[in-house]
Amino acid sequence: MTDHAKPQDTIRKQILNDPSQVLEDQAIMRALIEADEEARGKNVVDLRTIALERLEGRLDRLEDTHRHVIASAYDNLASTNQIHRGTLAILEPNTFSEFLKLLEGELAEILNVASTRLVLESPTAKPEMEKNLQKEFGSGVCFCTPGAVTEYITHGRSATVRPVTLRAIQDADPILFGEVAHEVTSEALLYLDLGKGNLPAMVVLGSVHTEQFAPQKGADLLEFFANAFERILRRWLK
Numbered sequence: 361m362t363d364h365a366k367p368q369d370t371i372r373k374q375i376l377n378d379p380s381q382v383l384e385d386q387a388i389m390r391a392l393i394e395a396d397e398e399a400r401g402k403n404v405v406d407l408r409t410i411a412l413e414r415l416e417g418r419l420d421r422l423e424d425t426h427r428h429v430i431a432s433a434y435d436n437l438a439s440t441n442q443i444h445r446g447t448l449a450i451l452e453p454n455t456f457s458e459f460l461k462l463l464e465g466e467l468a469e470i471l472n473v474a475s476t477r478l479v480l481e482s483p484t485a486k487p488e489m490e491k492n493l494q495k496e497f498g499s500g501v502c503f504c505t506p507g508a509v510t511e512y513i514t515h516g517r518s519a520t521v522r523p524v525t526l527r528a529i530q531d532a533d534p535i536l537f538g539e540v541a542h543e544v545t546s547e548a549l550l551y552l553d554l555g556k557g558n559l560p561a562m563v564v565l566g567s568v569h570t571e572q573f574a575p576q577k578g579a580d581l582l583e584f585f586a587n588a589f590e591r592i593l594r595r596w597l598k
Contacts, residue, residue: 443581463500475566481559524579525549537566546573550586
């Protein structure tokens with residue numbers, strides 16, 4: 361009678377027929393190397409093993425970097441599409457009332473933020489007038505006294521006002537963020553220059569994600585959106 365083939369003979373035959381099955385399996389290769397190290401003893405140093413470990417470490421770091429770059433690229437693409445859609449949206453209204461209606465909610469959805477608010481400085485702005493002004497201009501607009509925009513952006517410090525300011529916040533102001541103020545954890549402040557003879561303004565974007573408007577994030581896209589917004593607003597103020 362013919363003896364049955366031993367398991368190791370079957371494995372040996374498979375390896376000889378297709379060595380790539382072993383060479384491409386990191387777990388198997390690591391086990392073989394460790395077994396070889398144990399057979400040699402602890403007093404023998406194999407430089408090939410050390411080199412292999414370093415190469416594996418570099419490969420792992422390269423793969424992590426590759427995944428991070430791809431994720432960042434997708435994130436940038438999504439942000440670009442949102443800003444383009446937002447810019448087209450503010451270009452669309454034919455009347456100022458339609459423009460104000462856009463600010464009440466649809467623009468926030470397009471930009472994927474919790475809230476959007478246009479803040480206008482006015483010499484006659486008073487807290488007791490806020491409800492009447494909201495009835496006239498809608499919930500997407502609020503008014504403040506002259507100088508309040510710069511003071512809010514700089515926190516009252518003597519500093520140059522940048523076109524876009526990104527930062528995390530706590531205890532968000534309900535006047536600026538409405539009903540979602542308790543959820544907002546970061547904000548983007550877009551400073552608007554409305555031209556000679558007009559007081560400055562700003563667009564306030566609020567997010568429930570602290571990292572969405574983190575200070576280290578790029579602001580080029582938001583600066584472009586702010587430039588488009590202020591030019592459109594100048595047209596309505598003429």
